[in-house]
Amino acid sequence: MGVEVSVEGLTKSFGSQNIWRDVTLTLPEGEVSALLGPSGTGKSVFLKALIGLLHPEQGSVIVDGTDITKCSSKELYEIRKLFGVLFQDGALFGSMSLFDNTAFPLREHTKKSESDIRSIVMEKLDLVGLSDAGDKLPGEISGGMRKRAGLARALVLDPQIILCDEPDSGLDPVRTAYISQLLIDINAEIDATILIVTHNINIARTIPDNIGMLFRKELVMFGPREVLLTSEEPAVKQFLSGDRFGPIGMSEEKDDATAAQEKELEDAGIGGGGTKDDFSEIIPQVQPNPGMPERKASARHRERVEEMLHELPENAQQAIRESQSQEDEIRRANAEGMDRQNNKGGNGNGNNGGGNGNNGGVNTEKQYAGSNDNTEQFPAYRAGGNPAGNS
Incomplete structure (x- = not known):
């Protein structure tokens, strides 16, 4: 079963540049959560802080009862075994084949035989549609395939916590749908706690149980997905609709002159290019495929x-x-x-797929x-x- 991750008052800076401050949220055990926000707001930095790759200036990150901001290197090494991480760029070893990249955590953290490792690795590669590409090097495949190989490696230890940094980037809409369904099926199978960083609004509307949003160095909100999707907060509404008119600008904070110009355009009836979808109509959440356990x-x-x-x-x-x-x-x-x-x-008529x-x-x-x-x-x-x- 997945474990709870509790973040309290987390603040991170690089030199004089503050990334975010006083972030407080809880990833409930076994649930799927999503983190949204404009580019450059520190979502990937937040994931790295959750696994101790980056150390915050203030606050705590409690994973399975251990505060990883204060624990020893040995304790942190053990805690990290709970995680499976899909990094934004895949983070594959360029000199290793996809098979060896996927097998790496098993060889590093278990004493399984090579035959057992092969069986597990091929199962995970097949899950992400790469069963025929195991002998290829990362440089020989597309960015989308590298992302799927990174996901296979993240899943190979059946982790209790899965962090996915933009799992849809580099993927076409069909593969994105398969990856999304896969994450829900995995959650049903092993009850893992999952956090997805994404810009894909369709994923945000249909996959997570909870959604949070980072903006202007703070967590705007975090809670059940319906709360954010029906929010009247201007930054949230603008982000969901993909409209250029609103508090989010090309730089993180829109200056007053630009905001005033855009307000004049909006008042004149000129559109900001965003979708006019009604997000108050909540799309039913994705459920496991038939034959999978209930979540x-x-x-x-x-x-x-x-x-x-x-x-x-x-x-x-x-x-x-x-x-x-x-x-x-x-x-x-x-x-x-x-x-x-x-x-x-x-x-004897079971080849018709069931008629559901x-x-x-x-x-x-x-x-x-x-x-x-x-x-x-x-x-x-x-x-x-x-x-x-x-x-």
Whole structure:
């Protein structure tokens, strides 16, 4: 089962340049969370701080009861075995084949035989569609293939915590859908705690149980995905719509003159180029493929969200209730479809795929999330978009 990661008052700078300050959030055990934010806001830096590759100036990162900002190098080495990390650029060893890159954690941290290692590595490479590319070097394949190989390596130890830095970058929309589904299936199988850094709004709308957003060196909010997706916070609305009119500029903080010019354009009816999708209509969350276990996190998360529901804005409460109702209906429909498939299979007609109407459940119809039954899991959430951790 995945473990909880608790971040309290985390601050990181490079020299005089402050990256973010006073970040406070909890990644609930076994849940899938996403971290959004404009480019350059320190999302990758945050992931590196979670695994101790970068040391913060202030705050704590408690992983499975151990504060990695204060532990010894030996303790940190052991804690890191809980993690599987997909770095933004794949971070593969250029002189090793994809097979050897994927096998590296097994050879480093286990005493498995080479035959066992081969079996595990080929299983993971097959999961990401690279079973025929194991003998290739990273320089011989595309950036998207390197990203998928990095994911195979991140999964090879069946980690309790999986960190994914932009898993969709370099991937076409179809491969992105497969990777997204894979992360949900893995969560169902091993109940791992997963954090995804992404700019992909479709991933943010359909995959995570919880969403946070970094902007202007602070965590704007962190909580159930419906809270952020229905937020009236200007930076959140602008980011989700991809519009150039709003507080986010080409540089992180838009100057007053640019903001005034854009306001005049907006008032004149000139569009900012963003989508006009209604994000208050919550898309049902992706659920595991048929035949996979039900996500244990779903029940835990729902119980905790229902306990904190009265504290949330009214539009978020309504979105959560509607989303839960939709997901319950989808779950029932999928269960009925699987029953029909199994019955047909028993009669010798099982090659038709079951007739559940959702193409095997991939990516479009899904279920809600779960974690601990403790409302304190979301200390970083502040209604109205106030910076998290500044109560």
